[in-house]
Amino acid sequence: MGYPHKPHPKETVLLSRYFGEADARTYKGWVKRGGYAALEQARAMEPARVVDIVKESGLRGRGGAGFPTGLKWSFMPKEKKKPHYLCVNADESEPGTFKDREIMRWTPHALLEGTAIAAHAIQAEVAYIYIRGEFTEPLAIMDKALTDARSAGVFGNLKIHLHRGAGAYICGEETALMNSIEGKRGNPRIKPPFPAAAGVFGMPTTINNVETLAAVPHILTKGAAWYKGLSLASPKSTGTKLFSVCGHVQHPANYEVTMGFPLKDLVYELCGGMRPGRTLKACIPGGSSVPILDRAETESCLLDYEGVVERGSMLGSGGVIVFDDSTDMVYQIMRLARFYAHESCAQCTQCREGTAWTTKILERILAGQGKTADLDLLLDLSENMTGKTICVLSDSCAAPVVSGIKKFRSEFEDYIAGRRKPVMVA
Ligand SMILES: Cc1cc2nc3c(=O)[nH]c(=O)nc-3n(C[C@H](O)[C@H](O)[C@H](O)COP(=O)(O)O)c2cc1C
Numbered sequence: 001m002g003y004p005h006k007p008h009p010k011e012t013v014l015l016s017r018y019f020g021e022a023d024a025r026t027y028k029g030w031v032k033r034g035g036y037a038a039l040e041q042a043r044a045m046e047p048a049r050v051v052d053i054v055k056e057s058g059l060r061g062r063g064g065a066g067f068p069t070g071l072k073w074s075f076m077p078k079e080k081k082k083p084h085y086l087c088v089n090a091d092e093s094e095p096g097t098f099k100d101r102e103i104m105r106w107t108p109h110a111l112l113e114g115t116a117i118a119a120h121a122i123q124a125e126v127a128y129i130y131i132r133g134e135f136t137e138p139l140a141i142m143d144k145a146l147t148d149a150r151s152a153g154v155f156g157n158l159k160i161h162l163h164r165g166a167g168a169y170i171c172g173e174e175t176a177l178m179n180s181i182e183g184k185r186g187n188p189r190i191k192p193p194f195p196a197a198a199g200v201f202g203m204p205t206t207i208n209n210v211e212t213l214a215a216v217p218h219i220l221t222k223g224a225a226w227y228k229g230l231s232l233a234s235p236k237s238t239g240t241k242l243f244s245v246c247g248h249v250q251h252p253a254n255y256e257v258t259m260g261f262p263l264k265d266l267v268y269e270l271c272g273g274m275r276p277g278r279t280l281k282a283c284i285p286g287g288s289s290v291p292i293l294d295r296a297e298t299e300s301c302l303l304d305y306e307g308v309v310e311r312g313s314m315l316g317s318g319g320v321i322v323f324d325d326s327t328d329m330v331y332q333i334m335r336l337a338r339f340y341a342h343e344s345c346a347q348c349t350q351c352r353e354g355t356a357w358t359t360k361i362l363e364r365i366l367a368g369q370g371k372t373a374d375l376d377l378l379l380d381l382s383e384n385m386t387g388k389t390i391c392v393l394s395d396s397c398a399a400p401v402v403s404g405i406k407k408f409r410s411e412f413e414d415y416i417a418g419r420r421k422p423v424m425v426a
Helices: 027-032 037-043 047-057 069-074 100-106 108-122 136-151 174-181 210-222 224-228 263-270 295-299 305-310 329-343 349-366 373-385 393-416
Strands: 085-090 126-131 159-164 205-209 240-247 253-258 280-284 319-324
Touching: 027 108, 027 136, 037 108, 037 210, 047 069, 047 108, 047 210, 047 224, 069 108, 069 205, 085 108, 085 174, 085 210, 100 108, 100 136, 100 210, 108 126, 108 136, 108 159, 108 205, 108 210, 126 136, 126 174, 136 159, 174 205, 205 210, 210 224, 210 240, 240 263, 253 263, 263 280, 263 295, 263 319, 280 295, 280 393, 329 349, 329 393, 349 373, 349 393, 373 393
Parallel strands: 085 126, 085 205, 126 159, 240 319
Antiparallel strands: 240 253, 280 319
């Protein structure tokens, strides 16, 4: 299957409609496709009206937490006493997630348009687009698009800066990102104060994910009621969502579906199912930071904020990692824990020590030197890592460990009892 793939009939292509069309990247090509009309429409309205429209649409943040976007915008001070800032989170470092990259690669003007509309709504005069450092190609495409649209006078007085990250996962956390923009070490800040009160440079700030902002022009042109109508299950989850599917499926790719779409159909129909001769074992539905689903949970899960929670996990950033029956779950969980240990900013003891010890214990189990008490120790550690730190990186390490032990305990026990050959984990 080529890339980008031809949309499956069950997809609802809104943000990904022009993926693969090089002409859509150009300023002229974007305008030809109706681009920047939504910005004009928004600029003709009072900022508060734009906020209300986005509120009515039900749009929720696509960066992980699912916070209602219009409500977040409404937290910005109404009276403008200080400069207002908008930060765009294009850091996208969550393992398993690769959709913001594609939005920037194929439709850079969609993001720029959404950014300018949001800036108008929150009365910001400066917007920073913080792009993951490794995204060299998307950065070059965004840079060209920004230069062209700026020359065409699209942004008026709004200043948009592209800010390149330096490869730290933690800089995707909103307040770490703001510190990073300020030239400081990317450590998350204690909240409150929340960004709307004191964000980047201590000024009122709103931060949104790339996919969130790319959806905004559609809401303006087609209307809040239309967007709200894009919902297959829960009225609290509206619009379309890009799911980055990777792992043991036949056609890993980004798929755009309406909220509430069955995960089973995404895996078996859109992605072509498992590799020949293999069966589904487990799935992480929302990027590596969320609990693992077993086969039954995967096959009965609806992909929206409520549906995934009902199955005991979270929609997160929409990175769907699929595991077939050949997967060593203990090894996979160790690899995830190792990632978090490497990426912890080390400010909070529970995170710094917890992620490191979780990794060590999992490595010990895989090496055939685990003890029965290690499983309780891991669960105890995870409990102390959940809900106790400045940001949720620590919780993100604990989630796959706790769900993994709960659902695949016998695999851990096999290593501990010597029934499974030790694995070298260098
Ligand atoms: C450790 C960590 C990493 C994060 N990485 C990202 C990221 O790469 N991209 C992103 O949009 N949000 C990321 N987030 C979530 C942001 O803190 C924030 O919730 C999001 O940018 C808000 O935008 P939204 O409301 O449009 O979703 C991360 C959060 C944490 C705790």
